Amino acid sequence: xxxxxxxxxxxxxxxxxxxxxxxxxxxxxxxxxxxxxxxxxxxxxxxxxxxxxxxxxxxxxxxxxxxxxxxxxxxxxxxxxxxxxxxxxxxxxxxxxxxxxxxxxxxxxxxxxxxxxxxxxxxxxxxxxxxxxxxxxxxxxxxxxxxxxxxxxxxxxxxxxxxxxxxxxxxxxxxxxxxxxxxxxxxxxxxxxxxxxxxxxx
Numbered sequence: 001x002x003x004x005x006x007x008x009x010x011x012x013x014x015x016x017x018x019x020x021x022x023x024x025x026x027x028x029x030x031x032x033x034x035x036x037x038x039x040x041x042x043x044x045x046x047x048x049x050x051x052x053x054x055x056x057x058x059x060x061x062x063x064x065x066x067x068x069x070x071x072x073x074x075x076x077x078x079x080x081x082x083x084x085x086x087x088x089x090x091x092x093x094x095x096x097x098x099x100x101x102x103x104x105x106x107x108x109x110x111x112x113x114x115x116x117x118x119x120x121x122x123x124x125x126x127x128x129x130x131x132x133x134x135x136x137x138x139x140x141x142x143x144x145x146x147x148x149x150x151x152x153x154x155x156x157x158x159x160x161x162x163x164x165x166x167x168x169x170x171x172x173x174x175x176x177x178x179x180x181x182x183x184x185x186x187x188x189x190x191x192x193x194x195x196x197x198x199x200x201x202x
Contacts, residue, residue, distance in 0.1 A: 004190040011183035014039075018176040025164045026173075032071070033057040034162040036169075037126060051132030052077070052117050054124070056143065058159055068097065068113075072129050080111035093153040095146040115151045116141040120190075 021039045028034040033056030054072075059071040068080040082089055086099035086108075118124065123137030134141055146154045147154040 003175075005187060008183045008186035008190065011186075015180035016182065019173060019180070022169050022173045022176060025169050026166065029162055029164045029166055029169075031057075031130060031162050032059050033130065033160040034164065036164045053127050053133050055130050055132070056160060057130045058154070067103050072131075074131075076113060078111060078114070080113070082110060083108070091154055091156045093147065093155065095154055103162075112145055113154065115141045115146050115154075116143045117149075117151060118142070136188055 013159045015149055018039055021037060025036045032074055035056065055070055055074075057071055060068050060076070061071070062082050063073065063075075066081045066084060068082060069075050080097050081099075083101055085102045087102055088100045089110075090098050090100075090107070091113065092098070096113070097110045098107040099110055100107050106187075118134065118141060119139035123139070123189045124132035124134050125135050125138075127133050142149075144151060152195060
């Protein structure tokens with residue numbers, strides 16, 4: 001009966017983690033490029049921050065120094081600097097960033113946005129802030145220009161939507177809550193059996 005208590009408690013902890021994950025997915029339903037996360041058996045509760053990472057969010061802007069940065073303020077690698085006197089910036093489907101500079105008839109090429117691919121993108125570890133780190137499961141990043149080696153191309157002024165389905169996550173939340181309740185009933189039943197055993201001893 002003691003084992004039943006610990007087994008049920010483990011189940012309750014697992015369902016709590018599951019519901020936390022569902023809540024995280026729902027909170028990111030409108031986050032650009034967010035891919036829903038799922039809980040694996042070997043997941044550990046810790047967070048490790050890295051100074052660099054990879055992102056699916058293409059919402060770039062220019063910072064105070066003229067660097068092209070992500071929505072969170074991280075500069076792209078390789079870095080691309082936009083001149084202060086640029087009147088317009090364009091990004092081609094193959095990732096070439098060009099700027100029209102005042103006083104020049106031809107556009108000035110500033111650099112290329114590279115795309116990183118992984119042998120198993122599902123193995124990337126989320127760092128928070130829409131950043132991911134490579135792991136042994138994901139393999140190392142293979143970077144290159146968009147449109148080369150089966151990489152996708154870029155489209156200026158378009159953003160990738162999140163793939164979270166609100167209805168699916170709500171169903172997952174209900175399933176998680178019911179599983180939590182079932183485990184709590186096991187705890188109650190085990191407690192009642194222990195109480196009866198204690199009464200027999202008296």
